[in-house]
Structures are given as C-alpha cells and as structure tokens.
Amino acid sequence: MSDPTMWMIWPDNAALSILVLALIAMVVLYAARAPMHAMLHSASQTLGGPLRLAARWLFGVAAELRARNKAVLLAQGRRETGQRIEREFERLALLVGRDLQGYPTLQRKLLEEITRVEEDYKKCGEVPPPPPDWVDAVTAVAKIKTGGGEVVQKILVDIRQSLESIHDKALAEYRRAYQTRHSILEGFMPYWRSLDKTMKQVDKNMTGIQDAAAAVDAQMATYKEIAARSDEAESQLTNSAFTQFAIAAIVMAVALGGAFVNFKLIALPMSEMVGASDYITATLRTSEVAALVIILVEASMGLFVMESLRITHLFPRISNLDDRMRRRMIWISLTLLFLLAGIESALALMRDMLIADKQALLQSLATTPAVVNEGWLGHIPTAGQMVLGFILPFALAFVAVPLESFIHSARTVGGALLVHLINALAFVLRIAANIVKQASRALVHAYDVLIVLPLLAEHLLRTRRNGAAAGAGERVDPRESTLHPLS
Amino acid sequence: MRIRTLAASFALAGLAIAAAGCADSRSHAQAVYMLVDTSGTYARQAGKAELVINYLLGTLNPGDSLAVARVVNRSFSEKDIVAKATFDTRPSEANAQKRAFRGRTEAFLRSVQPTSHTDITGALIQGAEFLNETGAGTKTIVIFSDMQEDLDKVTVRNFPIRLDHIRVIAVNVTKLNTDNIDPRRYLGRLDAWHKRVMAAGASEWKVINDIERLNGIFANS
Numbered sequence: 281m282s283d284p285t286m287w288m289i290w291p292d293n294a295a296l297s298i299l300v301l302a303l304i305a306m307v308v309l310y311a312a313r314a315p316m317h318a319m320l321h322s323a324s325q326t327l328g329g330p331l332r333l334a335a336r337w338l339f340g341v342a343a344e345l346r347a348r349n350k351a352v353l354l355a356q357g358r359r360e361t362g363q364r365i366e367r368e369f370e371r372l373a374l375l376v377g378r379d380l381q382g383y384p385t386l387q388r389k390l391l392e393e394i395t396r397v398e399e400d401y402k403k404c405g406e407v408p409p410p411p412p413d414w415v416d417a418v419t420a421v422a423k424i425k426t427g428g429g430e431v432v433q434k435i436l437v438d439i440r441q442s443l444e445s446i447h448d449k450a451l452a453e454y455r456r457a458y459q460t461r462h463s464i465l466e467g468f469m470p471y472w473r474s475l476d477k478t479m480k481q482v483d484k485n486m487t488g489i490q491d492a493a494a495a496v497d498a499q500m501a502t503y504k505e506i507a508a509r510s511d512e513a514e515s516q517l518t519n520s521a522f523t524q525f526a527i528a529a530i531v532m533a534v535a536l537g538g539a540f541v542n543f544k545l546i547a548l549p550m551s552e553m554v555g556a557s558d559y560i561t562a563t564l565r566t567s568e569v570a571a572l573v574i575i576l577v578e579a580s581m582g583l584f585v586m587e588s589l590r591i592t593h594l595f596p597r598i599s600n601l602d603d604r605m606r607r608r609m610i611w612i613s614l615t616l617l618f619l620l621a622g623i624e625s626a627l628a629l630m631r632d633m634l635i636a637d638k639q640a641l642l643q644s645l646a647t648t649p650a651v652v653n654e655g656w657l658g659h660i661p662t663a664g665q666m667v668l669g670f671i672l673p674f675a676l677a678f679v680a681v682p683l684e685s686f687i688h689s690a691r692t693v694g695g696a697l698l699v700h701l702i703n704a705l706a707f708v709l710r711i712a713a714n715i716v717k718q719a720s721r722a723l724v725h726a727y728d729v730l731i732v733l734p735l736l737a738e739h740l741l742r743t744r745r746n747g748a749a750a751g752a753g754e755r756v757d758p759r760e761s762t763l764h765p766l767s
Numbered sequence: 768m769r770i771r772t773l774a775a776s777f778a779l780a781g782l783a784i785a786a787a788g789c790a791d792s793r794s795h796a797q798a799v800y801m802l803v804d805t806s807g808t809y810a811r812q813a814g815k816a817e818l819v820i821n822y823l824l825g826t827l828n829p830g831d832s833l834a835v836a837r838v839v840n841r842s843f844s845e846k847d848i849v850a851k852a853t854f855d856t857r858p859s860e861a862n863a864q865k866r867a868f869r870g871r872t873e874a875f876l877r878s879v880q881p882t883s884h885t886d887i888t889g890a891l892i893q894g895a896e897f898l899n900e901t902g903a904g905t906k907t908i909v910i911f912s913d914m915q916e917d918l919d920k921v922t923v924r925n926f927p928i929r930l931d932h933i934r935v936i937a938v939n940v941t942k943l944n945t946d947n948i949d950p951r952r953y954l955g956r957l958d959a960w961h962k963r964v965m966a967a968g969a970s971e972w973k974v975i976n977d978i979e980r981l982n983g984i985f986a987n988s
Contacts, residue, residue: 548858555856557830559795634858641862645821645869 310734324720331713338706349695379485521692528686582677628669798903800894804912829861843889888924934971
C-alpha cells in the first residue's frame with residue numbers, strides 16, 4: 281500500500297507542504313516557460329498546418345471543379361440551345377413554305393377582287409341625268425299672270441298636264457337608275473366577304489410566322505447569353521438541370537416500379553431454366569440475376585430503338601448511321617424486343633402454372649380438399665400476367681428518354697453537389713485548424729496563469745529596470761514584456 | 768490536376784470496396800435426414816411422423832435433400848433408408864419428386880412393424896454420413912423418437928460419434944410410463960442426449976414436442 285502522505289514535505293502540515301510544492305512547481309514551470317511555449321506553438325503548427333493546407337487544397341479543387349462544371353454546363357447548354365434553334369428554324373421554314381407558298385395566288389385574287397370592286401364603285405358613281413332645261417321654261421310660264429283669260433287658263437292647264445306627265449316619266453327613270461345602282465351595290469357583298477376572308481387568312485399566316493420568329497428570337501437571346509458565359513445563363517442552366525434531374529428521377533422511379541413487377545413475373549419461371557438452388561451472393565439467386573438480365577436486355581433493346589429513331593442521343597455512333605442502316609437497326613431491335621416480350625409472356629404463364637403446381641402439392645401434403653376451379657374467373661390473373669409480360673418490355677423501352685435526361689442532368693447535379701461537399705469539407709478542416717490554433721493559445725495562457733507569481737515578479741523587476749534605464753537616457757523597447765507572451 | 772488526383776482517390780476507394788464484396792461460394796442447399804423410431808409402442812406414432820415428413824416436403828426447396836430412415840434394432844445401414852432424394856433444381860421437377868417421395872414414405876408408414884430394439888446412435892452415424900455426402904450448407908437430423916435407446920447385447924455403440932456442423936432436432940419425444948412415475952428420467956434422458964450430441968460437434972440441439980413449432984425452425988433456415 282502506498283503512503284498517501286508520501287508527497288508531503290511536512291507530513292503533519294499538508295497546507296504548508298502544498299504551498300511549498302506549489303512554489304517549487306511555479307519556479308520550475310517558470311524556468312521551462314520558453315520551451316513550453318515553443319512546444320505548444322510547435323504542436324499547434326504541426327496539427328493546424330496540415331489541416332490548413334488540406335483546406336486550401338480542397339478550396340482549390342472546389343474552384344477548379346466549379347470552373348469545369350461551368351464549362352461543361354455551358355457547352356451542353358449551347359449545344360442544346362443550338363439544336364432547339366435549329367428545330368425552330370425548321371418549323372419556321374415549314375410555316376413559310378406552307379403559308380407563304382400560295383401567297384402570289386392570294387395576292388392576284390386580292391387584286392382582281394379589288395379591281396372589280398373599284399369598277400362597280402365607279403358604276404355606282406354615275407348620277408342620274410340632270411333635270412332638263414325646260415325646268416327654267418316652266419318657271420317662266422309659272423310667272424305668267426292669267427288675268428282671268430280663258431285661253432290663257434286653258435294653255436296653262438295643258439302645260440300643267442304635260443309637265444305632270446313628263447315629271448312622272450323623269451321620276452320613273454330616276455327610280456330605275458337608283459334601283460340599278462342598288463343592285464350593283466348588292467353585288468359587292470360576296471366580294472367584300474371574300475376580301476375579308478382572304479385578309480384574315482393573310483393575318484393568321486403572318487401571326488404564325490411572327491410567333492415562330494419570336495420563339496427563334498428568344499432562343500437566340502439564350503444562346504447569346506450562353507455564348508457570353510454569363511452567370512445568369514449558368515444559373516438558369518443549373519436550375520434547369522436540377523428540374524430535369526428531379527423529373528427524370530421521378531419517371532425513372534415509376535419505370536423501376538414497372539421493372540420490379542416485370543422481375544417478379546419472370547424470376548420464378550427463370551428458375552426452371554437456370555435452376556433454383558444456385559446463388560451468386562448469400563441472398564441473390566442465379567435465377568433472379570437471369571431475370572434481371574432479361575429485363576436489362578429488354579431495356580437495352582428499347583434504348584437502341586429510341587436511339588435509332590433519333591429520339592435519344594446517348595450513342596452518337598447510332599444516330600450518325602446512315603438512314604438505311606438505322607432502319608435495319610430499328611427492325612432488328614424491334615424484332616428482338618418483340619421476341620423477348622413473347623418469351624416474357626410465356627414465362628408469366630409458366631409462373632402461374634408453377635404456382636398452381638406448388639399449391640396442388642401443398643394441398644395434397646396437407647390432406648385438405650382442393651380448391652374448386654372458379655371457371656373463367658380463375659383465368660383472369662393468368663391472362664393479366666401474360667398481357668403484362670408482353671406489354672411491360674415495350675413500356676420499359678421508353679425509359680430511354682428519362683434515362684437520357686437523368687444522365688445529362690446528373691453530371692451537372694452531381695458536379696454541383698460535389699463542389700458543395702468539397703467546400704463543406706474544406707470549411708470543416710479550416711475550422712479544425714482554427715480550433716487547434718486557438719487551443720494552443722489558450723494553453724499558453726493557461727500555462728502563464730499557473731506561473732503568475734514569478735511573472736509578476738519579473739514584470740516588476742523589468743519595470744524598475746526600464747525606469748532606471750529611462751532615467752539614464754537608455755532606449756527601452758516597450759514590447760519587451762513577458763506578461764503578454766502572444767502580443 | 769487536382770480533380771484527377773481526387774478522381775483517382777475515389778476510384779481506388781471504389782476498387783477497395785468492390786474487392787471487399789466477393790462472390791458467395793457457400794452451398795445454400797439444405798439437407799434433412801429424418802429418423803423414424805419404429806420400436807415397440809412408439810410405432811403407433813407413425814401418423815404423426817407422416818405430418819412431419821409432409822411438412823418437410825412442403826418446406827424444402829429445389830436443390831435440397833431429404834431422406835427418411837427407420838430406427839430399428841441396428842440402424843447403421845443404408846437398407847434402413849426408406850426414401851431419399853435430392854430434389855431437382857427445376858421447381859416443376861422437384862414437385863414431381865416430392866410427390867413420388869411422399870408415395871414411398873406413405874407406403875412405409877402404413878406397413879410399419881414394431882421392432883424390439885432401438886439403435887438411435889447407429890441411425891445418427893448413418894444420418895451424418897448421408898448429410899456430409901450431400902455437401903449441403905445446412906444439415907439437419909430430425910429424430911422422431913422417444914429417445915429411449917435400447918440395444919441388444921451384441922451391438923456396440925458406446926463410443927464418441929461425429930456430428931460436426933449438424934443440428935439435431937428431436938421431435939415428438941413422448942413420455943414413457945416410467946417417465947410419468949419419475950419425470951427426472953425423462954429430463955435426464957434428454958439431457959444425456961443433449962450432452963452427447965453437442966460433444967459430437969453438433970451445431971444445435973433442440974427438442975420440439977409440438978409439431979406445429981417446426982415451422983419456425985425450417986422456415987428461417
């Protein structure tokens with residue numbers, strides 16, 4: 281057993297022993313102050329230096345990666361926008377070809393109709409013949425005074441009768457003339473309608489072309505921004521990539537659900553082909569892998585079909601093939617897909633038969649009465665499985681479209697996330713380096729707190745010496761103070 | 768350059784992870800050797816043995832092995848194996864084999880004749896041989912018996928046996944009249960077998976008297 285009072289200088293006076301030991305320790309620690317400070321600084325440098333270096337390196341990597349991401353993103357954006365502009369121009373050319381091709385005919389028709397309308401208008405402008413000169417004569421006769429003479433009165437009556445008959449004739453002539461003009465005006469109507477219709481058609485065509493031109497303008501503006509490598513363009517493209525990534529991921533998840541159903545349909549019957557007792561890993565049967573391979577082959581065939589149709593562009597070599605070769609490829613891929621779909625349908629049927637066989641065996645082992653066949657209702661699941669087995673491969677073929685979006689956007693999304701991850705790591709390392717640095721400072725201060733008495737004594741001595749030296753005219757360095765070791 | 772260094776580091780890490788996940792070369796097949804005690808009054812339990820056999824037939828997968836053997840006066844003999852089969856890896860063929868197997872065991876259980884002695888040790892040695900030959904990943908001996916060994920004077924079985932990595936499950940261990948008088952005899956008998964089986968290197972020893980509880984044993988393996 282060790283003696284608990286062994287360390288005491290005066291075993292009967294613990295307080296005095298502690299005090300003396302503390303003073304001795306203080307003196308020893310004061311003597312070792314400089315090397316201890318140096319050791320703490322050195323330890324801080326040893327730990328913090330690599331951390332700071334690693335943080336700086338990671339920040340550099342993040343910056344380099346960001347620059348590379350931007351370059352790739354802009355190049356991708358430029359290519360896509362270029363393709364979009366190309367498509368818009370094709371659409372525009374189609375519109376121009378379709379709408380403006382018949383424009384000369386339309387113009388000739390318009391001119392003809394306008395000429396006809398003008399001619400008719402001129403005809404309408406012909407005024408009825410002016411009243412005859414005899415109107416003046418009638419006015420003069422009207423001014424003749426009868427004077428009560430019978431002869432004069434008779435003459436006047438005759439004149440009046442003649443005038444009335446002439447007036448009636450003139451009026452009838454006038455009415456006939458107006459009737460003719462009205463009928464001409466009435467004849468205007470179809471031409472006006474035709475003119476109106478033609479003008480509306482022209483207006484519609486022009487609006488369509490204007491819209492297409494506006495779309496091209498918008499795409500061109502985007503293209504210019506991308507070409508100028510602006511931050512706004514980068515931000516837009518990144519956002520677009522994130523959106524694409526999310527949408528493609530959702531569609532892919534749905535497709536994966538379909539693939540899972542497909543897998544379930546053919547996994548069991550595949551064990552009839554490759555055996556049910558072989559395992560690739562602890563839980564993965566060979567038959568399951570075989571089923572998975574079949575599904576992947578179907579998806580690949582679908583991908584080739586989509587590539588050959590130039591719907592997707594994952595394999596530039598396929599889309600660059602000449603049309604004859606591409607058509608061959610489409611037919612080959614479609615035939616294989618069709619065959620695989622047929623095989624799957626047969627496997628789905630086999631699955632149903634295997635399950636029925638197993639059920640029958642279990643029932644016979646359990647010595648329970650067999651379930652009565654439900655007639656045509658019992659065949660619905662079988663038929664459903666077969667149809668699903670046939671349709672799903674074709675449905676899976678369309679996965680190529682979201683897959684392309686997913687792959688293209690994953691580069692941007694992954695790059696952006698990696699940059700953030702590296703930055704976060706660098707930040708953590710920088711914080712760790714700072715913690716080490718501050719901890720070293722704190723330890724230095726804590727060390728000085730332990731030896732505060734010798735330090736105070738030193739300070740007093742130094743102040744006195746400095747005062748004496750100042751009195752003697754010696755130059756004193758004001759920074760020379762050990763009370764502030766880190767100042 | 769930095770990015771290449773980083774990419775190379777990731778690639779190396781990926782390779783290391785890939786190397787860690789190697790392919791599984793163990794056998795995942797099961798092999799079950801069932802001993803049916805036909806001695807004395809226990810021969811009357813044959814109906815229950817049929818239930819166990821049917822259960823095993825329903826549970827075992829394609830590629831698994833099953834053998835049913837009787838426990839008689841001296842059971843260290845292939846002649847005592849009533850039916851044995853390693854089921855085909857194709858499910859349809861395996862089902863047909865199971866039907867045929869059931870036919871053979873059914874015929875045996877209907878015509879079972881009581882024997883005067885019970886050589887459980889000999890049957891265990893025979894079972895271990897059969898199971899080791901199958902090369903299955905999981906090997907099980909199911910003993911359908913009261914676990915009362917009764918050897919004639921000539922037969923020698925008092926030596927250590929080897930049941931390495933085989934689990935032994937005693938099913939329907941009925942109580943004898945003497946057990947009812949003194950239950951310690953029953954418990955002592957089971958304890959003695961437990962010690963002997965575990966000393967022989969068996970991976971597990973279990974006693975299941977309720978046949979329905981077999982479900983948990985074979986369904987999880």
